[in-house]
């Protein structure tokens with residue numbers, strides 16, 4: 001098969017949701033349809049326990065499982081689908097943001113009972129930054145949820161995206177009868193179908209077909225009114241608008257009952273984008289470019305503590321990747337070849353000889369990769385759009401075993417390379433501050449530092465609101481910051497100057513004093529700054 005046909009048949013995406021909306025359940029059902037797994041329950045274990053307190057054994061188990069399931073590749077209707085897994089726990093959201101840089105589209109799951117939740121909004125913001133095409137699946141229709149019209153309104157207002165329902169439910173909770181496919185004039189009856197994959201449907205000429213009345217009585221009329229309203233309020237579905245990230249098609253269903261899932265999957269393979277062009281420091285790179293290129297979006301280390309192994313996950317963006325061929329590591333300006341690149345098939349991992357745009361490959365890494373690194377066939381460009389965000393929680397690192405300082409330094413370097421946390425070192429002084437998205441990451445870090453590096457640390461609370469990367473050529477303002485705020489100035493891993501503000505109020509004061517300084521709450525991993533309007 002030619003590279004072009006290989007590109008066309010690939011669909012690389014992620015399922016995202018607020019925890020508990022049904023991401024894991026939907027993933028599993030998609031795998032059932034593809035035949036990649038035969039029984040329900042196989043993916044279920046891929047979850048960190050959602051309890052507030054951390055269970056270390058569970059985390060460790062999770063790390064093992066999550067590498068195997070980091071990418072689930074399966075074939076469906078002649079397409080090769082690469083489903084990139086994202087952690088369920090909100091404290092690992094940064095990992096999800098990074099994964100979103102490596103996909104071409106997403107399916108967003110929303111719980112019909114809870115509607116749009118906090119994490120849903122945050123994840124959508126990341127999708128909006130990149131104009132990622134989004135399909136929305138409103139889940140748990142078997143429960144007494146919100147009114148569908150109310151849910152559609154909420155999606156538009158809270159997620160800042162136009163929506164277009166492609167299916168519409170009849171009833172909800174115990175009254176849930178099924179969904180009507182607006183464009184295909186097809187009604188699919190709801191029945192709980194947890195393990196099998198076929199669905200009962202009736203196909204109509206149009207919605208006025210009397211068989212609807214014979215089957216559903218007065219509910220048929222209510223459905224007609226609902227559809228008339230929908231058709232009046234929402235513009236017709238346009239695939240182009242979806243592909244541009246402006247319009248999200250919406251499906252209703254119940255992942256647990258395996259209902260509405262096949263419809264979702266079929267539409268997904270029909271309309272979702274195959275690998276698209278990507279922006280680099282040297283302009284756009286097309287997937288069908290002859291030369292191979294790709295970037296690292298995720299690193300996992302020490303799965304087996306005895307071997308200190310590390311896997312870098314690389315998204316192939318153009319050309320064909322080949323095993324044992326030399327490639328150019330742009331940041332290090334080094335030629336490297338990979339003897340055991342791995343691909344991921346459902347839950348097994350195998351060595352591959354080649355990979356195409358859209359694929360994700362695991363490269364054994366002796367510590368030479370950072371997130372955001374680019375590999376090419378010789379050119380020196382870097383892929384753009386792999387952001388780091390300001391952490392939400394900050395703590396000062398205290399070494400509790402002075403004889404293990406080196407181990408601590410090394411451990412912190414490796415764990416921050418992985419993106420588990422960000423390290424800031426005080427500009428004048430030695431204070432080390434670790435910033436994370438959620439508290440659980442401190443527990444994981446402490447545990448891993450001890451178990452993988454023999455280092456013992458404590459994380460001490462500190463008063464901090466956010467970190468801002470400083471972009472400044474104005475000497476007077478920079479001098480002012482250095483003289484008045486030296487305690488707030490830190491260096492990140494790449495020696496960029498960062499201002500850690502104690503409170504939102506104190507930050508506003510500093511901004512007033514330094515009106516020409518740009519304070520960024522996110523920066524590219526390879527330090528090409530992105531959107532300036534992202535200033536808080």
Ligand code: G4P
Pocket residue numbers: 017018019020021022023024025026044088139140141142143253254255256257
């Ligand atoms: P997540 O990965 O997004 O965190 O969610 P997950 O799939 O684990 O689903 C969260 C809970 O919601 C699970 O229940 C799951 O069974 C349930 N669920 C998912 N889809 C549906 C649906 O369509 N209808 C209903 N009624 N429930 C659904 P749990 O009790 O937390 O876990 P479990 O005991 O079922 O494993």
